[in-house]
Amino acid sequence: xxxxxxxxxxxxxxxxxxxxxxxxxxxxxxxxxxxxxxxxxxxxxxxxxxxxxxxxxxxxxxxxxxxxxxxxxxxxxxxxxxxxxxxxxxxxxxxxxxxxxxxxxxxxxxxxxxxxxxxxxxxxxxxxxxxxxxxxxxxxxxxxxxxxxxxxxxxxxxxxxxxxxxxxxxxxxxx
Amino acid sequence: xxxxxxxxxxxxxxxxxxxxxxxxxxxxxxxxxxxxxxxxxxxxxxxxxxxxxxxxxxxxxxxxxxxxxxxxxxxxxxxxxxxxxxxxxxxxxxxxxxxxxxxxxxxxxxxxxxxxxxxxxxxxxxxxxxxxxxxxxxxxxxxxxxxxxxxxxxxxxxxxxxxxxxxxxxxxxxxxxxxxxxxxxxxxxxxxxxxxxxxxxxxxxxxxxxxxxxxxxxxxxxxxxxxxxxxxxxxxxxxxxxxxxxxxxxxxxxxxxxxxxxxxxxxxxxxxxxxx
Numbered sequence: 013x014x015x016x017x018x019x020x021x022x023x024x025x026x027x028x029x030x031x032x033x034x035x036x037x038x039x040x041x042x043x044x045x046x047x048x049x050x051x052x053x054x055x056x057x058x059x060x061x062x063x064x065x066x067x068x069x070x071x072x073x074x075x076x077x078x079x080x081x082x083x084x085x086x087x088x089x090x091x092x093x094x095x096x097x098x099x100x101x102x103x104x105x106x107x108x109x110x111x112x113x114x115x116x117x118x119x120x121x122x123x124x125x126x127x128x129x130x131x132x133x134x135x136x137x138x139x140x141x142x143x144x145x146x147x148x149x150x151x152x153x154x155x156x157x158x159x160x161x162x163x164x165x166x167x168x169x170x171x172x173x174x175x176x177x178x179x180x181x182x183x184x185x186x187x
Numbered sequence: 188x189x190x191x192x193x194x195x196x197x198x199x200x201x202x203x204x205x206x207x208x209x210x211x212x213x214x215x216x217x218x219x220x221x222x223x224x225x226x227x228x229x230x231x232x233x234x235x236x237x238x239x240x241x242x243x244x245x246x247x248x249x250x251x252x253x254x255x256x257x258x259x260x261x262x263x264x265x266x267x268x269x270x271x272x273x274x275x276x277x278x279x280x281x282x283x284x285x286x287x288x289x290x291x292x293x294x295x296x297x298x299x300x301x302x303x304x305x306x307x308x309x310x311x312x313x314x315x316x317x318x319x320x321x322x323x324x325x326x327x328x329x330x331x332x333x334x335x336x337x338x339x340x341x342x343x344x345x346x347x348x349x350x351x352x353x354x355x356x357x358x359x360x361x362x363x364x365x366x367x368x369x370x371x372x373x374x375x376x377x378x379x380x381x382x383x384x385x386x387x388x389x390x391x392x393x394x395x396x397x398x399x400x401x402x403x404x405x406x407x408x409x410x411x412x413x414x415x416x417x418x419x420x421x422x423x424x425x426x427x428x429x430x431x432x433x434x435x436x437x438x439x440x441x442x443x444x445x446x447x448x449x450x451x452x453x454x455x456x457x458x459x460x461x462x463x
Binding site: 138 | 306
């Protein structure tokens with residue numbers, strides 16, 4: 013990932029964190045709100061790989077935690093893992109699949125919700141699990157899926173297309 | 188690399204939880220929040236017309252599915268939207284806030300700090316807002332927060348220029364409250380499984396509570412201890428009352444006066460005795 017692309021990716025993540033906290037979290041439809049930051053991190057990770065995905069996830073989570081005065085590190089942990097997993101998926105099987113962004117955003121939205129719920133429970137916070145899992149998750153999932161393809165287009169325009177595969181350094185000849 | 192980031196996140200969580208908001212990490216977070224505040228305020232300002240438009244569309248869809256009584260309200264909202272009268276709405280909201288602050292229902296012994304709502308945490312885990320006022324404005328943890336309609340919540344974290352307010356609809360919020368007409372007392376909590384419905388819990392079966400009664404904060408005082416909330420702040424209206432033979436208490440459902448999704452500005456109640 014070039015320095016320019018990395019800078020643009022960080023700027024996108026920073027802007028997404030601001031928008032998430034300032035606007036997107038308030039756009040509640042049928043009990044759930046979209047998570048623009050999560051969608052952006054997943055899409056960036058799919059396009060640029062697992063390590064950039066994890067780093068961008070960590071940075072985005074940190075900005076969101078600071079802005080909302082939430083427990084520092086909580087958002088970073090969730091988004092670091094989300095970025096890493098999406099990146100690994102992109103690096104292994106997803107590149108050739110057209111529906112990979114939708115699949116990754118869908119699965120990681122569900123996993124991130126469950127993981128955040130578990131983390132907050134472990135930290136002793138009172139969380140309405142029923143509301144999070146049964147009322148809010150389905151509309152949030154639908155809204156995140158709606159965001160996935162427009163965000164993918166935006167990422168390709170601003171940051172660039174998928175990272176080129178590294179050239180092979182050795183070849184194994186099987187006889 | 189990824190392992191190091193995960194480890195760093197875990198260290199941050201541990202330090203953040205163990206040292207609390209007053210610890211060294213809390214200071215760093217407060218400084219970060221202060222540094223990012225101009226960006227958050229800028230986004231809020233840019234987003235306001237879009238949020239208003241969204242609020243209008245949202246309320247329109249909600250109202251359409253309701254009975255004829257609300258259809259008139261929808262027409263009124265549509266008319267307002269056609270006129271592009273968002274600025275006037277904001278003006279009205281702030282005027283109501285000022286009118287409440289200067290009116291007889293404003294709690295005695297408190298001064299108000301007006302603050303714009305500049306953020307909401309992502310996800311459904313906490314019902315909270317971030318406001319553009321902090322310790323430099325005299326705001327402290329546990330200060331009650333109100334709007335012109337009634338009780339909004341409680342300040343739970345404070346940075347120099349921002350503060351986090353836990354809403355009344357959060358799972359962990361509980362407020363001593365009474366029925367204004369019958370003086371029946373109980374505790375207002377969030378109703379499980381819903382987003383913006385409250386219940387008045389712990390109401391004894393012999394106490395009388397009727398649909399339509401107004402529920403306000405109790406504001407108790409016992410010895411040197413007192414409630415965090417001053418008495419008489421409106422919370423909501425009773426929408427249903429039920430009881431079964433096996434339950435110890437009545438089941439009272441309360442519809443809050445405050446529209447928690449549409450908060451633009453709030454008042455933080457700061458005790459006058461604290462000074463500036």
